[in-house]
Amino acid sequence: MFAPFMVNAWVMASIVAVIAGVVGFFVVLRGAAFVADAVPQGAFAGATGASLLGINTLLGLGLFALAGSLGIGWLSRRARRDVATALILVMMLGLGALFLSFTVEYSSEIFSLLFGEVLGVSTTEILPVVILGAVCVLAVLLLFRPLLMTSLAPESSAAAGISNGRMELVFLVIVALATSLTLPVVGALLIFSLMIGPPAAARSLTARPLAAMGLSVVLAVLTVWVAIAASFETNWPVGFFVGVGGAVCYAAGRLLAWLRTSRN
Amino acid sequence: MPRAGHSLERPWNDSLERPGDAAMSSLLRLLFAPGFFASSPVHVALAVGGIAALVSGVVGTFTVLRGQSYSGHALADLSVTGGSASFLASISPLWGFAGTGVIAASIMEMIGIRQPRGRDLATGIVRGAGLGVAALFLYWDTTSTSTTGATVTILFGSMFTVGSSAIPLVLAFGLPALAIIAILYRPLLLSSVSADVAAARGVRVRLTGLACLIAIALAVSLAAVTVGAILSTALLVGPAAIALRLTSTPGRATVTAAVIAVASTWIGVVLAYDSFTWPPSHDGWPVSFFIVALIFLGFLAAQLTGRLRRVGG
Numbered sequence: 001m002f003a004p005f006m007v008n009a010w011v012m013a014s015i016v017a018v019i020a021g022v023v024g025f026f027v028v029l030r031g032a033a034f035v036a037d038a039v040p041q042g043a044f045a046g047a048t049g050a051s052l053l054g055i056n057t058l059l060g061l062g063l064f065a066l067a068g069s070l071g072i073g074w075l076s077r078r079a080r081r082d083v084a085t086a087l088i089l090v091m092m093l094g095l096g097a098l099f100l101s102f103t104v105e106y107s108s109e110i111f112s113l114l115f116g117e118v119l120g121v122s123t124t125e126i127l128p129v130v131i132l133g134a135v136c137v138l139a140v141l142l143l144f145r146p147l148l149m150t151s152l153a154p155e156s157s158a159a160a161g162i163s164n165g166r167m168e169l170v171f172l173v174i175v176a177l178a179t180s181l182t183l184p185v186v187g188a189l190l191i192f193s194l195m196i197g198p199p200a201a202a203r204s205l206t207a208r209p210l211a212a213m214g215l216s217v218v219l220a221v222l223t224v225w226v227a228i229a230a231s232f233e234t235n236w237p238v239g240f241f242v243g244v245g246g247a248v249c250y251a252a253g254r255l256l257a258w259l260r261t262s263r264n
Numbered sequence: 265m266p267r268a269g270h271s272l273e274r275p276w277n278d279s280l281e282r283p284g285d286a287a288m289s290s291l292l293r294l295l296f297a298p299g300f301f302a303s304s305p306v307h308v309a310l311a312v313g314g315i316a317a318l319v320s321g322v323v324g325t326f327t328v329l330r331g332q333s334y335s336g337h338a339l340a341d342l343s344v345t346g347g348s349a350s351f352l353a354s355i356s357p358l359w360g361f362a363g364t365g366v367i368a369a370s371i372m373e374m375i376g377i378r379q380p381r382g383r384d385l386a387t388g389i390v391r392g393a394g395l396g397v398a399a400l401f402l403y404w405d406t407t408s409t410s411t412t413g414a415t416v417t418i419l420f421g422s423m424f425t426v427g428s429s430a431i432p433l434v435l436a437f438g439l440p441a442l443a444i445i446a447i448l449y450r451p452l453l454l455s456s457v458s459a460d461v462a463a464a465r466g467v468r469v470r471l472t473g474l475a476c477l478i479a480i481a482l483a484v485s486l487a488a489v490t491v492g493a494i495l496s497t498a499l500l501v502g503p504a505a506i507a508l509r510l511t512s513t514p515g516r517a518t519v520t521a522a523v524i525a526v527a528s529t530w531i532g533v534v535l536a537y538d539s540f541t542w543p544p545s546h547d548g549w550p551v552s553f554f555i556v557a558l559i560f561l562g563f564l565a566a567q568l569t570g571r572l573r574r575v576g577g
Contacts, residue, residue, distance in 0.1 A: 033388040034334040078567050082333040083505045087563055089337070090498035094556030097495070101550045187399075193392030200385055237403045243396020250389045 008121040009228060012129065016182045017194065017224040019133045021217030022140050023178040024195035026171060028203055029151040034082055035072055035172070037192045038089035040179045042068035044188035045096025047113050052099045058128065061180035068092055069172035077165075113188055121185070129181050136177045143170060148209055186224075187239045194220055197246025201253025219249050306537060309551070312434050313529045316487045317499055319438040321525030322445055323483040324504035325518045326476055330456045334384050335372060335477060337497040338391035340484040342368040345394045347488070348401035361488050362437050365481030368394060373474045434486060441482035444475050445518075452476055453514055495552040499525050502559035506566040528558040 027036040046064020047057050068088055075084035140147070149157035150167040158164055182191045198219035202212045227241035327336045343361040350360025368390060375386045445452070455462035455469045463469050480500070487496030507520035532555035539549040 028385065031384055033384040034337070037334075037337075037388060037391070075567075079505065079509075079563075080328070080331065080333075082331055083328055083501055086333040086337055086497050086501040087505065087560055090495055090502070090556050091560040093495060094498070094550075094553045094560075097492075097550045098553040101548075101553075192388065193396065196385060196388050197392060200389065237399045239399035240396045240403070243392045243394075243399065247389050247393035247396075 006232070008123060008126060010225075012121045012126055012185055013224045013228055014221055015126075015129055015133050016185045017220040018217055019136055019178050020182055020186075020191065020194040021198055021220035022137050022213060023174055024199040024220065025202070025209075025213040025216045026140065026147055026151060027175065027195050028199040029148070030171065032171070032175070033192075033196055034085050035069075036175055036179075036195050038072065038085045039065050039068050039172075039175055040183055040188045040191045042089050042092030042096075043176075043179050043183055044113055045092045045099065047183070048096050048099040052102055057184065058180060061183055062176070064092060065176035065180045066173065069176040070169075073169055073172050113184065125184075132177060133181055136174060136181065139170075139174055143167070144209075147171060186242050193243045193246030194223065197249045198223060201249040204253040204257040223249060306533065308431070309533050310530060311431055313533060314526050315431075315434050315438050316483075316489075316496075317503075317525035317529040318522050319441050319483045320487050320496065320499035321503045321507075321522035322518055323441055323479050324500040324502075324525070325507065325514065325521045326445065326452055326456060327480055327500055328504040328508055329453075329514070330476065332477070332480065333497075333501045335369075335387050336480050336484055336500045338372075338387045339365050339368055339477075339481045340488050340496040340500075341391055342394040342398075343481070343485040343488045345398040345401065346485070348398050352401055352404060361485035362482060364394070365485040366478055369477040369481040370474065373470070373477050434489075437482050437486050441479045441486070444479040448472055448475055492552050495556055498556045498559050499529070502556075502563055503528065506559075506562050509566045510569075524559075524562065528555055528562065532558055 024036070027033065043061045043065035046060040046062075046067075048060075049064070050057050050060020053060075071088045072081075072085050075088060078084070146157065146162045146167055147170075149160065149162060150164050154164050157167075178195075179191060182194070186194055199212070199216040201219055202216035206212050206215060223242060223245040227238050227245055230236070230241045231238040324336070327333060343365045346360035346362070346364025348360075349364070353360075372383075372387055372390050375390075451462065451467040451472050452475075454465065455467055455472050459469050462472075484496045484500055487499050503521040503524035504517070506524055507517040511517045511520050532551050535554040536548060536551035539554075542549060
């Protein structure tokens with residue numbers, strides 16, 4: 001399990017989990033589960049487009065994730081947010097279906113993009129993820145206070161001179177960045193389990209923001225480690241363990257919180 | 265094996281002879297590629313797709329009114345789990361799709377929290393777990409039968425590979441969904457507008473919500489089988505959002521949404537059939553792309569006209 005060819009997998013997955021834990025905290029806080037769900041799936045369409053044109057998959061992912069996020073931000077000023085998100089998502093997926101119909105060889109690559117492929121990570125792939133991931137986490141930490149204020153009390157943050165619209169945009173860009181980094185590892189359909197399961201559990205365990213974020217990172221990393229180990233032992237897809245692990249985190253968090261309130 | 269997007273496999277290409285009548289106007293020939301009306305897969309696609317679109321349009325109006333677009337999308341994705349399970353058990357995918365949809369709807373309503381924020385979170389958690397299980401089933405599917413096409417078929421659906429034998433099944437799932445909406449029309453409307461008022465008038469809000477969610481599950485699993493799990497969201501949310509923007513009463517919106525859904529599906533089928541001669545592959549563009557693009561453009565247009573009207577009035 002800790003053979004040399006597995007080292008990259010462990011390193012990559014841990015980085016991804018840290019990013020997901022940090023960004024996911026705000027996803028849960030802002031009630032943006034649908035957005036965090038839609039952006040990765042839309043970005044998946046970008047990856048298929050990139051493979052069609054023969055350009056870097058990470059670039060395709062990034063471009064589509066960004067376009068999707070900004071599209072959602074733009075359209076939800078005009079329509080209900082859930083409707084805007086749903087429609088942007090399906091449009092990107094429609095494009096993905098179109099790109100797929102133009103390419104010939106895709107099945108295994110598509111499967112890995114949808115459900116994750118952690119075991120085949122090469123050393124050259126790690127460096128860009130480390131750099132961009134650091135940017136992502138740093139951005140969240142630098143903007144921690146305004147992000148927190150606009151999430152919890154939009155009215156008073158507007159009074160304090162923080163633009164809610166601008167912070168929403170910043171948040172969407174951060175989600176897009178986090179998405180394109182984590183997608184190739186855990187897959188388009190399951191990033192989002194990692195982004196909401198552990199943070200939701202952390203939130204139900206502690207009310208203090210920084211502690212919750214830390215806990216969310218710890219839980220995310222644990223989930224991923226368990227998932228890789230289990231996947232290595234059983235040969236089943238990592239995505240299965242991540243998806244179920246996210247739900248288990250959430251259920252355990254809710255249970256503990258419920259036990260604590262019922263004891264008092 | 266049907267492949268993604270290549271929904272237009274070519275079973276009817278043999279019947280691609282031109283209806284010899286010179287009387288057929290060139291305009292018609294421009295709109296409908298030769299053989300369109302003679303092709304039985306097209307008939308089935310029009311029938312099955314039409315029913316699915318009709319049901320989605322009607323149910324979708326309430327989905328959008330109640331702000332449950334995300335639940336609708338998640339249910340569509342979750343029915344993937346059922347679809348992949350039914351591949352494993354080799355029963356008709358429609359049973360797997362619809363069965364899982366109804367179960368997932370019940371779980372969501374059970375752990376559902378009243379405010380939209382909590383509800384989105386609960387929806388997301390259920391969806392994540394369901395997709396994890398789907399990944400496992402698909403992995404077993406692909407390792408046991410070595411047909412990687414199964415993944416893609418389940419996810420993207422293939423309207424042109426649905427046999428005519430599916431029509432009774434499609435009706436069997438579509439009619440209950442419509443019946444739920446018809447029977448619960450007033451209480452649903454009331455509880456969508458204000459849960460408190462509805463409760464005060466003796467409406468059982470939770471039960472109504474569950475029934476609505478089951479109707480949504482049936483509608484999306486129906487659409488999932490025909491246009492694909494992922495794109496069924498488009499038929500559910502798009503036409504309803506357009507209709508609610510263009511009309512002023514819920515009744516009119518429901519009818520308009522159904523009409524828009526059916527129209528965009530049929531036009532999509534026509535365009536997909538025409539696209540056989542288009543570059544780059546001469547293999548046809550995916551029908552789901554056309555349907556989604558039509559709906560998306562319609563939505564943008566409706567937003568724009570709505571704004572103009574507001575500015576003008």
